[in-house]
Amino acid sequence: GKHLSKMAASCVWSWAGLMFVGLLFFSVGVSSNVEEQVGGFFKSGHTNNWAVLVCTSRFWFNYRHIANTLSVYRSVKRLGIPDSQIILMLADDMACNPRNPRPATVFNNANQHINVYGDDVEVDYRGYEVTVENFIRVLTGRLPPSTPRSKRLLTDDRSNVLVYMTGHGGEGFLKFQDAEEISNVELADAFQQMWQKNRYHELLFMIDTCQAVSMYQKFYSPNVIGIGSAQVGEDSLSHHVDPSIGVYIIDRYTYYLLEFLETVSPDSKKTLADLFRVCPKRVCVSTPGVRTDLFTRNPNTVLITDFFGSVRNVEITAETVTLQRNDTAQTCSGNSCSDSNHGNRRVKLSYADQFPVESAYDEELTKPKWHFSLYFMATLGVFILTVVTVLKL
Numbered sequence: 001g002k003h004l005s006k007m008a009a010s011c012v013w014s015w016a017g018l019m020f021v022g023l024l025f026f027s028v029g030v031s032s033n034v035e036e037q038v039g040g041f042f043k044s045g046h047t048n049n050w051a052v053l054v055c056t057s058r059f060w061f062n063y064r065h066i067a068n069t070l071s072v073y074r075s076v077k078r079l080g081i082p083d084s085q086i087i088l089m090l091a092d093d094m095a096c097n098p099r100n101p102r103p104a105t106v107f108n109n110a111n112q113h114i115n116v117y118g119d120d121v122e123v124d125y126r127g128y129e130v131t132v133e134n135f136i137r138v139l140t141g142r143l144p145p146s147t148p149r150s151k152r153l154l155t156d157d158r159s160n161v162l163v164y165m166t167g168h169g170g171e172g173f174l175k176f177q178d179a180e181e182i183s184n185v186e187l188a189d190a191f192q193q194m195w196q197k198n199r200y201h202e203l204l205f206m207i208d209t210c211q212a213v214s215m216y217q218k219f220y221s222p223n224v225i226g227i228g229s230a231q232v233g234e235d236s237l238s239h240h241v242d243p244s245i246g247v248y249i250i251d252r253y254t255y256y257l258l259e260f261l262e263t264v265s266p267d268s269k270k271t272l273a274d275l276f277r278v279c280p281k282r283v284c285v286s287t288p289g290v291r292t293d294l295f296t297r298n299p300n301t302v303l304i305t306d307f308f309g310s311v312r313n314v315e316i317t318a319e320t321v322t323l324q325r326n327d328t329a330q331t332c333s334g335n336s337c338s339d340s341n342h343g344n345r346r347v348k349l350s351y352a353d354q355f356p357v358e359s360a361y362d363e364e365l366t367k368p369k370w371h372f373s374l375y376f377m378a379t380l381g382v383f384i385l386t387v388v389t390v391l392k393l
Contacts, residue, residue, distance in 0.1 A: 046160040046201045049310040050153060051076045051086045054135060056167030056176045058092035058127075063247045064238055066094045067108045068166040068208055068254040070116035075261040076162065079309035087138055087153055089125040091167075091177055101244055108250040108258060110242040124151050132182045139163075140193045157198035162206070162307045166254065169209035171232055172217075188218040195221045202295070204272075204307040208253045210235045213289035224294045225272070229253035229279070230286035237285050253279045253288060264304050272299040272307075 053076075055069040073088055095104050095117045106117040125134060137143050138153050155161055167174055173181040194200050201223065207215050208229040216226030229251070230236040238248035239255040250258075256279040264270055276299070281287050292299055 045158070046306065047158040048156075049081050049085065049160050049162070049307065050155050051081055051162040051164070052089075052138065052153060053086065054089040054130070054163075054165045054167075055091055056130065056165065056174060058177055060094070060097055060099050061247050062092070062168075063094050063106075063245065064250050065166045066090060066092060067106055067116060067250045069164065070106055070118075070121070071108050071114075071250065071254055071258040072164045072206075072261075073121070074114070074116045074118060075258060075264075076308050079261075079264065079305060080266055081308075081310045083120075083122045084150070085310070086122075087125070087151070088121070088123050089130045089135065089138075090123050091127065091130040093123075093126065099245070107242070108255065110240060110244075110249060114258075122150070128177070130176065132176050132180050132186070135176075135182065136186065136190050139190045139199075141197065141199060153199070155194075155199045158201050159199070160307055161194075161200045161203045163203065164206045164208075165215075166208040166251070169207075169211060169215065171211045171214045174207070174209055174215060184215045184218045187215060188220060191219060191221045191224060195223075202297075202306070208236055208251050208257075212236060213291075216291050219291070219294060222294055223296060225299070226289075226291035227276070228289045229284070231289055234286045252284050252286070256283060261304075261308065264308065266305060266309055268304060270304045272302045272304065275304055 051072075053069050053073050055065045057065040069088070069090060073086065076086065077083070094100060095106050102112075104117065105115045108114055108116050125138075138151070141153065143152060153161075165174060167176070168178075169175060172184045175181045191203065191205075194203070203221075203224045204227070205216055205219075205224060206227045209215075210230055211232050211234065212228030212230045213226070214228075214232050216224075216228060219226060230253075237252050239250050239252045241247065242249040257275075260275070260278040276288075276290050279288050
């Protein structure tokens with residue numbers, strides 16, 4: 001009997017051990033499955049989307065540039081990017097211009113199919129607020145403390161950012177308000193500051209202007225795609241005139257871009273490769289250009305909604321998942337960008353005070369201050385000399 005009880009106890013312990021091992025493998029399998037699902041959700045590497053849409057032209061005859069910007073604004077809002085994550089900069093107000101026969105509306109075609117102004121537009125920078133300085137400050141985050149959140153680009157290292165610009169330009173520059181200009185070097189340096197300060201994960205730069213591709217030729221920051229409506233030496237042309245207002249109503253490239261975006265839904269599987277083909281030369285007249293050498297992913301697999309939309313996969317799980325930080329650093333020079341693993345991805349940088357007057361003043365206040373008159377010092381000298389003479393005697 002004693003022998004049988006020992007055998008029974010041994011069997012119980014064996015079954016318990018097998019059950020424990022089975023549960024262990026089951027939990028590991030469930031955990032790995034959850035990890036795979038999370039990896040699938042975040043395969044693009046970004047968790048939020050932002051858009052900076054800039055029209056740099058004013059005056060009624062530049063109506064089309066306002067329509068260009070509002071066309072893209074309408075599309076990104078429709079695809080899910082909220083106004084709180086869109087910085088809209090319009091150098092003029094065509095909807096309320098006295099010459100507009102249809103007040104509070106802006107159309108991008110003479111048939112008036114789409115009112116791109118809409119009824120809930122939120123302009124963040126308007127009129128003379130649209131300057132090169134303000135644009136650079138928005139990108140780099142170097143804004144005064146009093147700047148409201150609606151005028152800030154509150155991105156992080158998991159943000160995909162769309163930057164769209166339109167206006168009058170030339171080789172290596174884009175004019176602002178017919179008063180100043182931004183160069184391609186200044187723009188490239190601004191994007192590099194964004195990268196160093198963890199202000200984007202991937203960035204899509206799109207520009208509709210004459211000689212547009214010259215504006216992204218100086219880029220050297222990782223994970224940036226550049227799209228331009230015309231090659232160096234080419235003009236970016238308008239599409240058609242609206243007789244009722246007497247001016248051109250939209251540019252060719254943005255017209256076909258909007259036509260393409262109207263076919264995109266939030267769950268669309270269209271990719272950046274499809275976007276690159278929206279305006280071939282036979283319809284654009286100019287030759288659009290694309291730069292992808294700084295971008296690490298294959299454009300054929302990158303969804304349009306990774307930049308123009310804001311769709312999130314959601315699944316509730318009881319498991320705890322630790323998201324891995326992107327530790328891939330990149331070294332870029334000239335027109336190429338190569339991967340190199342160096343531990344942490346980037347060190348977050350901050351700007352030191354240029355004129356630390358206040359801290360210097362506080363330091364001066366804390367120092368002990370001794371003020372002696374000339375008469376006191378002379379008297380003290382005579383006293384010391386007298387004491388020394390008496391001691392010698």
